[in-house]
Amino acid sequence: MNPPSVTPPVRGCTCFRLRQLTRRVTQHYDSHLARAGLRVTQYGLLSMLVRTDSMSLSEFAARMEMDRTTLTRNLGPLETAGWVSVTAGKDARSRAVRLIAAGRAVWETAKPHWRQAQDELNAALGTDRVAALHGLLDDSLTRFHLALDSTEPSAAP
Amino acid sequence: MNPPSVTPPVRGCTCFRLRQLTRRVTQHYDSHLARAGLRVTQYGLLSMLVRTDSMSLSEFAARMEMDRTTLTRNLGPLETAGWVSVTAGKDARSRAVRLIAAGRAVWETAKPHWRQAQDELNAALGTDRVAALHGLLDDSLTRFHLALDSTEPSAAP
DNA sequence: TCCTGTTACGTGTATATACACGTGTGTATA
């Protein structure tokens, strides 16, 4: 007889599992979005910009949960392609990121390909499971911030 | 009155959420493993090698759910550090990957740091939630393979 | 034996990711 209602210890590495699934899922989305000349990371950036007139780099990075310097690099190809403009911001320090018409057009073109990738994933995993996964991922991110932000073992003053 | 037991449509992008959380969680693990001079990806590779005497590159890549060429690149730093050896395999084509004593030593050193990173995550999210996340991630990966492998839109012959 | 297809790799290229570090710029304080 097993002891009831005892939570089994967590086995293995959460980060490893996350990275594993993320690799495969990213490949799936990328293979679809490639038809529009985009990667899923780029599609995500454009999607965020579609909903916002203008943002500073730091604000953009915070919303994407992405390192600021990573965002700078990731915007490079989008700027080169003429989809995004990075101009002077309110401050002399700040810079404003904005979506250009061509960028919106590419996003519109890519959208049905993203939709198909997502539909195939929904079918493969089951809608219930995907919904549960979304909830768990969102919740985990929130709790992660609440508990671990500015508690990292950088230096004990 | 809301219609009962109707699964709400899935909102947003699964891949985006996965990548978001993976970024943050990876940073967390990396900050701990840095004390042992490792990244979580490298720790994962060493962990797999600890349980296996010898493997071909392709077999290793398959077990890691990692692209073969990605694995080749990721093994570079580990070889340079003298933690892993890549020698001739059974075949003249194949190559055997093996963990060296120094590699095992580093892994042993890193293990408590990984443990702490995992414990902090467990505390931040709650053990139940982490267990649920593991189950969902594992299950999703399996179902992903069953449904989407060799069904990718590469080319319609 | 020679040809053909498959298998197991490596490399070039491009993007994704983030830390350490340095540079201006704004702000508040002595």
Added chain:
DNA sequence: TATACACACGTGTATATACACGTAACAGGA
């Protein structure tokens, strides 16, 4: 006002990721 600090960025460096492409080696059949 001079100074110190905080803020917003960019860059150098290193790793992570994978597709396209090419090469050498094996396995079968003509």
